[in-house]
Amino acid sequence: MNERLKQLRTVLGLSQEAFGETVGVTKAAISRIESGINSLSDRMILSIVTQHNVNERWLRTGEGDMFIELSKDEQICYRAKRILLNAA
Numbered sequence: 001m002n003e004r005l006k007q008l009r010t011v012l013g014l015s016q017e018a019f020g021e022t023v024g025v026t027k028a029a030i031s032r033i034e035s036g037i038n039s040l041s042d043r044m045i046l047s048i049v050t051q052h053n054v055n056e057r058w059l060r061t062g063e064g065d066m067f068i069e070l071s072k073d074e075q076i077c078y079r080a081k082r083i084l085l086n087a088a
Helices: 002-012 016-023 027-034 042-052 056-061 072-087
Strands: none
Touching: 002 016, 002 027, 002 042, 002 056, 016 027, 016 042, 042 056
16 A cells, blocks of 8 residues: 555655644654555544545555546545645
């Protein structure tokens, strides 16, 4: 999972610090997970899936698509939520 976390963060264009902020952990925590020192907790997986529309199966196993396909309305809501969270 550590390699997939790094891949996801890179695709999202986020630094370790910025990604950590989105899921409620520090840059150091993300670094330790990406380097394989620590593993992702179920709570963190849930945060990543929820905050970034990530396919949980992909994150856990590498199977399937990285992101969950959203309808047009869901995409609009997701983007609006991201904008509002970044503005706060």
